[in-house]
Amino acid sequence: MADTYDLVVIGSGPGGYVCAIKAAQLGLKVACVEKRKTYGGTCLNVGCIPSKALLYASEAFAEAGHSFAEMGIEVEPKLNLAKMMSHKDKTVKANVDGIAYLFKKNKITGIIGTGRIKAAGAVEVTKDDGSTETLSTKAICIATGSEVAGIPGVELSFDAATIVSSDEAIALPKVPERMVVVGGGVIGLELGSVWARLGAKVTVVEFLDKILGPMDQEISTAFQKLLVKQGLEFKLGAKVTGVEKSDAGAKVTFEPVKGGEAETVEADVVLVATGRRPHTDGLGLDEAGVRRDERGRVEIDGHFKTSVDGIYAIGDVVKGAMLAHKAEDEGVALAEILAGQAGHVNYEAIPSVVYTAPEVASVGRTEEELKKAGVEYSVGKFPFMANGRARAMLKTDGFVKVLADKKTDRVLGVHILGADAGDMIAEAALLMEFGGASEDLARTSHAHPTLSEAVREAAFAAFAKPIHI
Incomplete structure (x- = not known):
């Protein structure tokens, strides 16, 4: 084995890279393992950052076509989708390059490969060429984030063009005439609004009788009314029973949760945005004795420690909201705890x-x-x-x-x-x-x-x- 690290972080998303940087700043010897070609995890590569670039750009496009004239600015905006996507890609590159720079600045060993826990104190990394390397460490942090959840009971065939997840919805080659968004949560409404502003007719199908599930009801109701004014259509209290390709593109079949006739909606693109689930498979957790709950989340105590001494977990793989900044806060707190300080997160x-x-x-x-x-x-x-x-x-x-x-x-x-x-x-x-x-x-x-x-x-x-x- 090579030199022993104080901490090996598996995953370089907001939780992982922040934990690694803070630990290094506190004097720990740190390595961070990332399976993607670039650091930053889902958030920086295909999630938070690229979606916000498109949200901002599409909002500017919509403003130019509507409210600018009222302020005395007369323009006729023309959409160049390829250039908008280029803006998004440049934004992503600047951010992921920034993480690589911060790793170098803080003397963190960044390793591209798939990490797997062999036991407490040992992380095996499989490189793209098939070779393996085992890292010896005093502590392991599981920060592998989350993945697309899909639709319970519905078989899906994602094809990156017609039936897509949020990963592909940020890179569509053209504006669809009709888009069905399955899921009225944050991801579905954000990306649905992007394509609606760019010209798509968007229909949102949501299982609950309100959008934004846990959001304050008064806010949710008012927000939905504003989205309807913007052209989005909502089918609430609707259980999706089928998503499949059709001659016209794809079709979504759903039925009222409280009973009633089934309905089918045709679309050029169907975005499945029904939430995310913790990415904890393939990490060797069961073999290492790391307990998970019924939802696949890693069980931790009040100091982020798992059921195995020396193994910790933060972010989307543990209980709580799946938010990048929540993962960051946990990363900082864990690094402080490992350095002998009193790390803490106020979840309220x-x-x-x-x-x-x-x-x-x-x-x-x-x-x-x-x-x-x-x-x-x-x-x-x-x-x-x-x-x-x-x-x-x-x-x-x-x-x-x-x-x-x-x-x-x-x-x-x-x-x-x-x-x-x-x-x-x-x-x-x-x-x-x-x-x-x-x-x-x-x-x-x-x-x-x-x-x-x-x-x-x-x-x-x-x-x-x-x-x-």
């Missing part, structure tokens, strides 16, 4: 964002969760229609909603539907991290005119009254 203050137009962002509890838990709370809301900056930007859709404990005024949840919601939610996450009250937020000066003033006004509404309505 991890935000979630849907990068559509407008954006949807939330942190903390929803009204439904508070009601179920029997918590008495106050609600403060403020519409962007009453915000001066939003009016100037022609981005008045949506509102901010603050939920605070009725007795202590401590903020328990914040939900934003509106432009730049993903950036504004950071203020709420910081407030909640320090156990702040709605009054604390309302009495904090906000620059004028800014969209963030709507957050302040909603906080005012939670403990007193808003100023501008």
Whole structure:
């Protein structure tokens, strides 16, 4: 065996590469194993980063064709899809190259190959040429992320062109005339909105009776209405029973969850976006004695340790929301723990964002969760229609909603539907991290005119009254 590492990380997605970098910064000798040709995992290569590049570009295209004229900018936008895809690819390359640079800067040994745990302290890496190398290490971090889940009970034949997953939906060669999106969650709505803005007729088929499953109901309902105005069609409470190719492209068959006649919708492209599952197969976990739960997730304790000493797990392979920044936080915390420090993650203050137009962002509890838990709370809301900056930007859709404990005024949840919601939610996450009250937020000066003033006004509404309505 070669030199012994302090830590070998399997997977270089946001959780893995952040864990590796932080551990190296704390003085540990680190190696990171990645099966792709480039670092960054699903997020940087085919997920978060490329989809956001397309979301931004398609939103700019839609704005140029609609709202620009109202501001006195008269243009007739023409779509060059190949160039838009090139923009996406350049964005991806810049990010994955950046991770390679950070590995070099922090003296991390990056290894391209498929990692498998032989036992505690030993990771076998199989290279593309079939050769193997065994890494000796004091600690192993499983950070292999997640993969497309598919549709329960439905046999799928992905072909990268007609029946596709999110991996292929970010690289379609042309705009489909009709697209069916199976799944009304974050991935389906983001990519569905991209192709809708570029000209596709998009139909979303969702098993639940609402979009964005765990999202606050009021936000979900308002958001769906805005998407309908943008041209998306929804089939809610619908169970998909078949997805197959047809002469016209593909067809999706579904039936009402509560009973009724089955319906079939034809499309040029069917995007299956029904969520993701932990990627834990083929890692040698069972042989090594690492326990998994009924959903295939690696079981861990409060310090990310698995059932085997010296083996840890973070990110999408463990319980909790499948979010890149949640994985990053866990990566930092684990690195600190391995270095003898007190790493910790506050799961009550991890935000979630849907990068559509407008954006949807939330942190903390929803009204439904508070009601179920029997918590008495106050609600403060403020519409962007009453915000001066939003009016100037022609981005008045949506509102901010603050939920605070009725007795202590401590903020328990914040939900934003509106432009730049993903950036504004950071203020709420910081407030909640320090156990702040709605009054604390309302009495904090906000620059004028800014969209963030709507957050302040909603906080005012939670403990007193808003100023501008």
